[in-house]
Amino acid sequence: MGWTIGHPWWGLTGALAIVLTQQWVKLHQLDHWLRNRNRRAPPDAGGLWGDVVSQVSRLHRRKQFHKQRLLSLFRELRRSSATMPDGVVVLNTQHEILWFNRKAGELLGLRRKTDHGIALASLLRLPQFGRYLEKGDFSSALRIQPRIGDAVWIEFQGMPYGEGQLVLLVRDVTRQAQLETMRKDFVANASHELRSPLTVIAGYLETLSLDDGVPADLRLPIIEMRRQSERMTAIIADLLELSRLEASDEQVIGSPIDITALLTLIAKDLAANNGTRHGVEVRIESGDGLMADAGLVHSAFWNLAENAAKYTPAGGTITLRWWTDEDGGHLSVIDTGPGISAEHLPRLTERFYRVDPGRARDTGGSGLGLAIVRHVLQRHGGELAITSEEGRGSIFTCHFPPSRVARQSFALNGDSRYADGVGA
């Protein structure tokens, strides 16, 4: 066209300008459509631009399709999770709430609109639950009473996933807790009711065994009946003590106990019961005392010492050893008995568990001694460790946490602040 008017360069420039303007308009249309692609039909542009537009709209359709599918899947998941009988809460690494289902909201009093992103422990505010999350050990579930005095019990089970996120299962276990309480109450009541008739039987048997008028052939049976009734009395006494211990999970506060005096007393009683069958050795390696309930601790230590005496043959030695270190206070009862094979060790503190059913009954134990020891230690934040080697003897060690060690200078003053009914 430029040549026709004699100015080829002007013509070329003009043509380029037109082409550029066309391209610019198309680019602009494309941009406009991309910005509002949900509301507008794709622009009708031929050639290369048309290809680009159809590519983009295909990608867009595909994305739309996936989005819809994910969204409907998510809705389905949410709807189905609402029918779950258990509560589920998903927490992020800071233990803030990411998501929870309807049941969890009901059980924990969470609100769907406001509570996302808030730390769960801040809303529940149960000290035990805070510790459970912080400790990060989710091998066991946590069972708590959200409100003391209410009958409701809730169980939490954490399941970590990813990098520190957590799925928390929340279950209402009120029914199980009630059954458990009923079982405990039953044992306590039954033992209590059995005690009175048994006292009468034991009383008469004692009188009869001392009565010279009883025919000689009845004498042995009466002595045996008397022995067995004493055993029953001991079992019932232990059952009652166990139910008292089980009645509360609350930690015992207690007062400082002089361990030296306690162990000396136990050693003396042991010698008195068993004569000179064994040597009894007391090794006090620390002058520190123990913050504990004197009655409970005496019963636990006595049970261990008596057990050792029962299973150690004549001529053996029983050692009572007390020491303290940075891990806390420790008391060991070491015997030179036959020992216990490893397979029995984990079950030893179960009620009525017998290593050797035939032999153990002769010793007259109730089968509840170690269960009592375990419970006493639990109430003091301690634990029982048992090591044993067959043929060499066993070591039963009570470990108490450092907070339970009473340094010798430690003395409690009588607290009289509110003695007059006048508050601080």
Place this chain on the structure above:
Amino acid sequence: MDTADLSPHISRRFNEDLDRVRNQVLAMGGFVEQQLAKSVTALVEGDSSLGEAVAHDDFHVNNMEVSIDEECSRILATRAPAASDLRLIVAIIKAITDLERMGDECEKIGYIASRLAAQERPVDKYREVKHLGRVVQDLVHDALDAFARMDAEAALRVARRDRLVDEEYEAIQRQSITFMMEDPRSIRRVLDVMWVVRALERIGDHAKNICEYVIYMVHGKDIRHIRIEDVERALKDGNGP
């Protein structure tokens, strides 16, 4: 926290610091709630060892107050927070004082409960105290919920409920006077119970204070020593009281 997320100049570490100290306050609140529940249970059930445990455990509350206080001072000194963050820190410093006082009141109730457990229990089995205790526990619980959710409306509703506690307190006081006139031998025990009731009433007041801090934190308005109705009107109009 939404408000903090909107301020890009504040670093992530700072947000984490604030969140942590806030969670610590609520953990302390949770412990105080538990102490309160235990102390009332100890009195109502006549459980002397539970009462002793409450009195013994009060030092935890004190320790928590000290450590949160230190953390707040550290944040003030090193981060110099402004606006809503500053209000949060100020509110926290005040709230922990109230929580610590609540702890002291619980200690007192626990102590008296352990002493009363050894004595003869009244015919009504402390029913009135139990009821007041429940009302106060709900109040503390809802005040701390409002704190956790930064919910000023809920805080206002809770603050209004403090009146119930005061009414209940008056009723028990009148009833106690009747008891003492009927049976002078009960005077000592009734006086002890009055200390418990008084402590519960004080705890209700402290819970109300915490609600006021929540409103201060969210709206930046100080509503202390102002009648609740005026506060409501002021917040509705958007003007300072």
